[in-house]
Amino acid sequence: MSGRRRIGKSFLLRALAEAAGGLYVSAVAEEGVVAARRRLAAEIARYAGIGPEMMGEASWESLLSTAIELTAQRRGVFVIDELPYWMAHSPELPGLLQLLYDESQAGKGTAGGRVIVCGSAMSVMNELLSGTKALRGRAAIDLRLHPFDLATMARHWGIGDPATALRVHAILGGAPGYHNLASVDPPQTIDELDMWAPATVLDPRQALFSGSEAEYLLREDPKFTGSALHYAIINAVANGATSPVKIGGLLEQPRSSLTRPVDALTGAGYLRYDTDPLWERRPVITVADPIIRFHNLITVPQRDLVETGQSAEAWQRSRATFVARILGPHFEACARDWLRAQADPALRGNAGLVSATVVNDRKGQAKHEIDVVALDKRSGRAEISLIGEAKATVTRRSVADLDRLDRLKRLLAEHGHDTSSAVLALFAMEGFQEDLVGTARRRGDVLLVDLSALLGSGDPVVVPGAS
The missing domain is CATH 3.40.1350 (Trna Endonuclease; Chain: A, domain 1)
Structure with a gap:
């Protein structure tokens, strides 16, 4: 399972593990390999009802085998959430899962085991089942979670006014996790939206601030951390560069040098790359995530006002841009x-x-x-x-x-x-x-x-x- 942050993966997987009598464990960013193994051992011990000291200093292979065996005995499921965090220091994990799977198929290991691996780093998750990677051909389901559509988002937020719901969806998209980050109640009218936007996505003190969130989403994927070129490409696309030629023109880069970074951003879910169905050689590249688009088109140009506490003024100055370059294209996409x-x-x-x-x-x-x-x-x-x-x-x-x-x-x-x-x-x-x-x-x-x-x-x- 894969999907961007705030999409609800962990919520669903915890509920699934609980309902199925399974074992859920989430990897932690920047956690060392020893601490990661000890925490997995503690979760296994809790699940088995034994003291954590009985697990000892077990290897990854032993821990994975034990977790799969225990959950198989209860007809449950073993869930590893945010696997890419562990792979950063233990790249052998997919290979070990392959080994255990192949042994099970050959009748040498635990039969009936079920494992779900999940992650937000889309470039890492996309490669797990590709080419010659260890898990290729061994996954029963490859599930990618997508944000809520307009109608579902409106119900989730409890916004009854269609015009207001459309604008919130155009700003944030349909990631359900944003609802709990908002510091104020959802807007119910356009007038309330004009107060809600400066108090949330344009307020640097808030968790929902578009600048912090856009940086957080991009930093989630190890391929793009600290990459000025990738950030520049996203900004160029947000500002209307819909083809490699136009992106290259804005960045003063040859088109050939942008092929790989654009492909990487597309595969990771930050850009959407379509071709015109009637003109197959006409690419159409757009920013896939609404809040990243909002950050580049609204927050960045008004940064001075936003950072000096004048978010309401920043929003008012951005209204024309919001309607023409965010609301209009978003309405077309919703249609x-x-x-x-x-x-x-x-x-x-x-x-x-x-x-x-x-x-x-x-x-x-x-x-x-x-x-x-x-x-x-x-x-x-x-x-x-x-x-x-x-x-x-x-x-x-x-x-x-x-x-x-x-x-x-x-x-x-x-x-x-x-x-x-x-x-x-x-x-x-x-x-x-x-x-x-x-x-x-x-x-x-x-x-x-x-x-x-x-x-x-x-x-x-x-x-x-x-x-």
Whole structure:
């Protein structure tokens, strides 16, 4: 099991071990090998109901074998949380687990043992089962925990107002552990959010301060500790560099020198690397974690105000940036997530992919961004089942937005894609004008989704084919 900090891994694993009558042990950062073995021995002794002195100064192999044997006898599970901390001083641990597994399979060791290893250092966890690593081919499950989606986060925080929930999700993402770090109650209105943000993510005295949290998350992975280049790449992406060429331009580095660090950041979950489904050679790189994005776009530019206790002023000065560069893109991502996981599958048709794309207007010599597209691509030609736009603006969407989608549909058809059965979708933070709703219902090929529907507290305003 793997996943970034604050995602709830330890909470789930402790509960699992307790429910299954298992043994849970968590490694500790910067703990020496002798202290680590003694602490594991103490946990094993407690689990077995014996005195810790009876374990003696056992080796790693002996300790692991004993833990697996004891939990197997009780049909429990042996959980090692934050394994990368132990691997820092004892890199042989995966090999020892391999040895014990292979002996069990050959009938020489404990039968029926179940082991879960977990960690937050994604680069380390990703490599455990790769290539020629010891545990490759020996894991029954490789589980990566992801943050809560918008609707689940709103329920977890108890935020009833959709607009406020969207903004909190755009700032923090869906990591459930942030709820307990907040020093004030969750905001329930936009006005309360304007007080909540300066008192939490923009207050250096608070555990939820974005600067401390971003540094903490990046420091978690040993590959990136103290690496100025990795931090600079993340900052460049947060500021709009969405391709290796653009990153290299901002950092004045050749593209070739950035391939490995960008791949490492992507594999560790700090960056997201997508390719445009209609233009496979067009990479789209974004910052994966909202709080790191918030830190780079809001906290860093306002550092002087933040560090001198003027967080409220820093937030007010950052409002335009927040809306344009954080809230807008986040709303688009939430619309795509909703279509993938929560919407009626019929809205996606035969589409196997939901993404964003661009389409060229050959006559106008222009590129048009499409926020949401659902398609199935074969032999260079795509069958497109949905074309959509997601707008996090304060104005209600109008018939003009639908006209633009019609134009995009025609442009896609001119490029040879099948749009004959495509649904036109509008996702709006502030809802829709009445004439647009009426037109959508008469046409029968339009989907209108407001913020309440994205949060699961309501149905789409208009569904294709409904009267």
